[in-house]
Ligand SMILES: CC(=O)SCCNC(=O)CCNC(=O)[C@H](O)C(C)(C)COP(=O)(O)OP(=O)(O)OC[C@H]1O[C@@H](n2cnc3c(N)ncnc32)[C@H](O)[C@@H]1OP(=O)(O)O
């Protein structure tokens with residue numbers, strides 16, 4: 001039993017956690033017992049961060065002081081902006097630029113490396129969470145040839161990001177929509193990027209290392225990168241003038257996977273996809289532009305008819321998020337960085353929780369290589 005091999009660590013329990021629970025059979029997600037639907041509709045991203053980091057929903061006074069402290073950390077120094085500019089000039093991809101800039105932020109953190117009092121992870125985590133939107137918005141602005149917009153501490157986390165991105169304060173619907181998307185992406189059990197951050201944290205490395213690793217893991221197309229892939233598919237379908245169903249059929253006939261479908265834990269539709277689909281429907285109907293909604297629902301209906309959903313390959317969070325971001329005017333390659341901007345809250349919460357009762361994470365591989373190989377010196381090979 002001890003030697004049973006679990007490819008991809010499927011189903012393996014490696015820790016206990018109070019943070020979030022995914023019930024993949026019924027399609028339910030909770031953060032500390034609260035249903036994601038209630039949080040998405042009723043709580044701001046700042047409230048969710050407080051919940052994840054401090055264990056309970058804040059009172060109004062607690063939220064006020066938490067939000068002020070978070071907003072006070074938004075500025076990044078000129079050196080970071082210059083690095084972001086150099087990365088944009090070099091044509092770096094946004095997730096890679098974010099990874100580099102996040103790593104650089106540690107140089108300016110006032111905590112000493114020796115400050116490992118348990119609170120340091122959350123203190124540094126707050127700074128990282130506050131600064132990531134500033135880095136991302138600056139990257140997008142400079143690559144468009146525009147000057148970065150300084151953060152406004154009076155605005156919410158969601159509102160300030162949209163403001164820094166566009167230079168204009170967002171309307172209430174955009175701010176609310178974006179805030180909801182941040183809440184929906186904040187945590188999700190031991191997904192690959194969170195586990196990456198935890199593995200790094202389990203060596204007692206600093207939280208900047210964990211977050212930088214988390215960004216790298218999230219960027220892949222099997223994980224957070226799929227939200228960008230979904231929108232690229234929608235654009236490809238549009239440019240091909242093919243019927244979306246025909247496009248998907250051809251893709252499947254070629255043996256290709258459909259991005260935004262399938263999940264290691266959910267065997268039914270992801271509850272976050274349901275909420276985002278509903279949001280997309282509202283936004284599309286109020287703008288009168290239903291193209292992405294029409295394409296995505298046609299694809300989902302077709303794959304359902306084909307029995308894919310019954311086999312447990314159902315829409316995940318990435319299937320509908322991109323269309324929602326598109327309605328906010330956000331460029332496609334910023335979708336995965338936005339995921340990171342939200343998920344950083346979960347990474348920090350899990351690293352802090354795990355380090356409270358830390359044990360180095362170190363699994364094994366079954367060795368299948370040769371045995372007793374006879375060493376031959378270099379000059380005799
Ligand atoms: C935020 C997130 O990270 S959500 C996930 C985002 N990723 C995507 O949307 C990318 C597309 N989806 C996938 O590649 C997968 O569903 C994953 C990586 C998410 C989960 O993968 P796993 O749990 O490892 O499942 P695995 O890769 O073993 O696939 C199981 C079966 O389902 C099929 N399958 C899985 N996803 C898809 C898909 N999107 N389209 C078509 N078939 C699929 C596989 O071909 C495989 O079929 P087989 O058993 O006949 O060979």
Ligand SMILES: O=C([O-])CC(=O)C(=O)O
Nearest residue numbers: 187188190191192264317
């Ligand atoms: O849980 C997972 O494996 C992937 C996912 O949906 C997430 O990270 O939000």
